[in-house]
Each structure stands twice: as structure tokens, then as C-alpha cells.
Amino acid sequence: MPTIVELGHVGLHTFDLQREADFFAEILGLEITDGSAEEGFVFLSSRGDVEHHELLLTSGRTVPEGAILVQQVSFRCEQYEDILEYYERFKSRGVRIDMTVSHGIAIGIYFFDPEGNRFEVYWQTGLKAKQAFVEHLDLSLPKEEVLEKVRSGVEKYGSTGFFESDARTQLDMQSPD
Numbered sequence: 001m002p003t004i005v006e007l008g009h010v011g012l013h014t015f016d017l018q019r020e021a022d023f024f025a026e027i028l029g030l031e032i033t034d035g036s037a038e039e040g041f042v043f044l045s046s047r048g049d050v051e052h053h054e055l056l057l058t059s060g061r062t063v064p065e066g067a068i069l070v071q072q073v074s075f076r077c078e079q080y081e082d083i084l085e086y087y088e089r090f091k092s093r094g095v096r097i098d099m100t101v102s103h104g105i106a107i108g109i110y111f112f113d114p115e116g117n118r119f120e121v122y123w124q125t126g127l128k129a130k131q132a133f134v135e136h137l138d139l140s141l142p143k144e145e146v147l148e149k150v151r152s153g154v155e156k157y158g159s160t161g162f163f164e165s166d167a168r169t170q171l172d173m174q175s176p177d
Contacts, residue, residue, distance in 0.1 A: 010073050011056035012117060015065065017042060019114050020057050027093055028075065028086075028121070030055065046075065065116060072110065074120040080143060083107055083123045087139045100137050102150045104129025104158055107137060125150055129158040136164055 014020045018037040021044070024030045030044040033053055040060070043053035055073075063069060077083055090097055090111055098110035098118060108122035127150070135153045137146055153162065 008051070009054045009056055011058060012070065012073075013061035014057050014059060015061050015115055017057055017059045023114050024055060024057070027089060027095060061115070070117050072118045072120050074108070074122055077121055077123045080107065080123050080147075083109060083121060084139060084143075086121045099134075100139050101164075102133070102135045102137050102153055103131065104133040104135075104150065104154045104162075105131070107146070107150060109139070125154075127151070127154045127158070129154045130161040132163050133157065133161050134163045136166075 012020075017040065021032060021037060021042040024044050025032055028046075030046055031048045032042055033045050033048045034043040035041040035056075037059075041056060041058040044055045044057070045051050045053050047054075054075075077086070087097075087100065087109055089095075090109065096112045098112060100109050101107070102125075103122075104125070104127055106122040106124050108120045110118060110120045112118055125147075133153075135149075135157075137149060139146060156162075
């Protein structure tokens with residue numbers, strides 16, 4: 001049986017290709033590696049020297065805005081500080097954040113691109129926890145407090161999983177908008 005080594009890339013149809021390409025280049029820092037909005041497609045990568053593209057954007061989206069198309073596309077970050085920088089960048093640029101959470105195994109920020117597709121940036125904690133595990137995190141707290149909450153959550157719920165049903169509600173309560 002052949003084996004898969006990793007997910008190579010995801011392709012999304014867009015309403016406004018240039019707006020989407022700008023979002024991923026300017027907000028996430030992905031490199032545009034090929035294609036062009038004029039030609040109707042743009043390739044982007046977080047590691048262009050290794051992977052030509054991890055995200056393909058193409059024009060031609062035909063489903064109405066607000067249609068549920070993609071559950072999520074996630075980008076892994078190398079260190080916790082990357083998550084904090086994205087959190088501040090998203091807030092300062094008006095990116096709509098869905099939730100900031102611990103999965104026990106990772107800390108993630110779920111957010112929406114300009115066309116309403118849900119994405120995540122996450123950092124792996126090195127801990128083990130049964131999934132689903134969703135616990136709200138306040139990333140404005142000091143790093144030590146955030147990591148302690150993750151550790152204590154894993155100690156308490158790591159063997160059973162956990163879903164804090166109001167994780168999004170708690171985020172809404174702390175958001176200035």
C-alpha cells in the first residue's frame with residue numbers, strides 16, 4: 001500500500017482573487033511563489049524553498065458568500081511567540097477571530113479570511129490529550145499563565161477530551177469590537 005507523507009496543498013476558489021492573495025501575503029506572511037491574479041490563480045507558500053505552494057487561490061467561486069464550504073485550513077507555527085504575534089497582528093488589522101483555544105496538544109487561533117473561510121494558526125505544545133479538546137485561552141495573559149492553563153487543562157481532561165461549549169462566547173466577551 002502506498003503511503004502519504006503530508007498534506008501538500010489546499011486550493012480555494014475565490015470571489016476576489018487579489019484581495020485574498022493580499023490577505024495571505026500581508027497578514028499571514030505567505031510568499032506568492034507563482035501565478036497571477038490576472039491569469040486567475042495565485043500560488044502561496046510558507047516555505048517556498050521546500051514546497052512550491054501550500055495554498056492555491058483561484059478565481060471562479062460560485063457558491064454564495066456565507067455558504068459553509070471549508071471547515072478549516074490550518075497552518076502550523078514553529079513557536080508560541082508566533083501565535084502571539086499573529087494574535088496581535090489579527091487584532092490590529094481587523095481580522096475576524098473566531099476563537100483562541102487550547103487543544104491540549106496545540107494552542108490555536110481560529111480566524112476568517114475576507115471571504116469568510118475559516119483558518120487556524122497553531123503551535124504544538126508537546127503534550128498529549130484526547131481530541132476533541134477545546135478550552136478557551138486569553139492570549140493577552142502572560143505566557144506562563146497561558147501555558148499553565150494548558151498544562152492544567154491537560155492534567156484534568158487529557159485522558160477524556162474536553163469541549164468548552166462557550167469558547168466562542170468567551171472570546172466575544174473579551175473582544176473590543
